[in-house]
Amino acid sequence: MTPTISPVLPELLDAVGETPIVRLRNLTLPGEAEVIIKLEGANPGGSLKDRPAAHIIRHAENSGALRPGGTIIESSSGNFGIALAMFGASRGYQVIAVVDPKLTTTNRALLEAFGAEIIVVDEQDDSGSYHKTRIALANQLHRQIPNSFRPDQCFNPLNSDAHSRTTAEELLSQAGPELTAIVCTVSTGGHLGGIARVIARRAPQVTVIGVDVDGSTVFGGRAHAYLTPGVGLSWTPVNLEDLSAVDEVYKVTDEDAYRACRTLTSAEGVLAGVSTGAALTVALATAMRGNARQRVALLASDRGERYLSTAFNDDWLHENGISTDRSISGLRTRAARLVPYSLRPDQECANYLPDLGEQLGSPSKTLVGEASA
Ligand SMILES: Cc1ncc(COP(=O)(O)O)c(C=O)c1O
Incomplete structure (x- = not known):
């Protein structure tokens, strides 16, 4: 039998995308929805970026x-x-x-x-x-x-365009018709915005869920310091230009994100970063409320090696007041208690700063024209 393996790629840029997606085996109970996770750490630079x-x-x-x-x-x-x-x-x-x-x-x-x-x-x-x-x-x-x-x-806008063209299309074809919800964290809004745009057009029955971290104000609220890396911004980014394509928004705590990242590694063998933990807490909450015919997808946005000295270091966790508990029951209890921050994000929590790009001297106005051309 000839193995189906890709030929020599012309260059590194061609090795981006077509990342695998796997089902989690141990975090959900029979009768709940499946949680599937797309391993963006398989990209050559180790992340969805x-x-x-x-x-x-x-x-x-x-x-x-x-x-x-x-x-x-x-x-x-x-x-x-x-x-x-x-x-x-x-x-x-x-x-x-x-x-x-x-x-x-x-x-x-x-x-x-x-x-x-x-x-x-x-x-x-x-x-x-x-x-x-x-x-x-x-x-x-x-x-x-x-x-x-x-x-x-x-x-x-080419940031979210990349995810519309690749990540969203891959998710739709890999996850199949059981796909019920997609959970994405948010910083620049690239992957949430790009995926939400395609889902609204191609699979509107799929719930798109955005996850920010407590202290960040992508969706408004009170700003304060937070630890979770990769997530958060102090305004709603232009790559998330249509909040009506996002169905639900959550804010999770640092504690949620770090714990879930560690439990994902010890209970499922998936070594991913802290933002993946933030998304996982929400994906698990969604799966626990679902049924066995459903699938909830999230992205493992990057590889966990980047966090060996923080998320996977008990001394660092103690110093920063984060629990070292990695139990599945602890994660499930926290997930069960989560409540959405908004079910109408477009009306309740948009935090756009329309003049900010110009104030900061952003060159992207021309790129907007080019992207839509
Ligand atoms: C690990 C990780 N997760 C999540 C995000 C958020 O992704 P986006 O910028 O597409 O909103 C980033 C962004 O840098 C990231 O590095």
């Missing part, structure tokens, strides 16, 4: 916005910066990552391994985070550095 990074780079090369020997400048302390640094190394671009003091030693090491230049911003913005100051500096550098390109993940 490889998808928008590859799409935006391809688009920029085709449009001439990114030329040979160019410099890619992005505000990212995490997976998007790592994805750009990886593709930059592969295709001969210098990458400058504008980060903040919360950059983990692991992410710094990954950015450096790919040869990226790191610039640390230490001025907090009016929301107490660094997003706006980082973006403003990245835009300023772009104006100053000749032959530079800004992927601009927070304001560039």
Whole structure:
């Protein structure tokens, strides 16, 4: 029998996507819905951010916005910066990552391994985070550095377009007709916005659920410090331009996210990051209320190795006041208590800042035109 294995791919960008999806075996009980998880850590850079990074780079090369020997400048302390640094190394671009003091030693090491230049911003913005100051500096550098390109993940609609074209289509074809709900965390809104758009058009019977973390104000509410990496922003991003395509929104605590991430690893063998824990708590709550003919999907947004010194380190958890309990019963109890933050997000909790992109000097206005062209 000839094995069905893919041939040699022309380059690293071609290795993005078509990630596997697996059923969780141990967290749900008979009679509840199945939980299925799409392993985005199988992308070459280890996260779902490889998808928008590859799409935006391809688009920029085709449009001439990114030329040979160019410099890619992005505000990212995490997976998007790592994805750009990886593709930059592969295709001969210098990458400058504008980060903040919360950059983990692991992410710094990954950015450096790919040869990226790191610039640390230490001025907090009016929301107490660094997003706006980082973006403003990245835009300023772009104006100053000749032959530079800004992927601009927070304001560039190609971010969610990447997920509409790939992640959403893959989910629909892999999950089959039993698919009842899709749970996505949110920061730039790239994957939630991109998936919600396709589901509204192609499978409106599927419930799309967004998950933010307590303290972040993607959907409004009170801002305060939080630990969960990868999730959160202080406004509703443009990549999530149609909140009516999102059916339910939850806010989970750091405790929920870290616990679920650890239980996923010890009870299911899936080593994923903390944002996956945030999504899992909500996916499990949804599955527990469902029935055996249903499927609830979530993404394992990145690989857990990035969190060995935090989420998987008991001393770090103690220092940060997070429980080390990894029991399935503990996770299920917390999931059972979850209540939606909103069932009408478009009317109840939009937190758009329509002028923000312009205020921060975002170059993405042209990209909006190009994306819809
Ligand atoms: C691990 C992880 N999970 C979730 C997200 C949120 O994804 P999005 O930016 O598509 O909203 C990110 C974004 O950086 C991430 O790195």
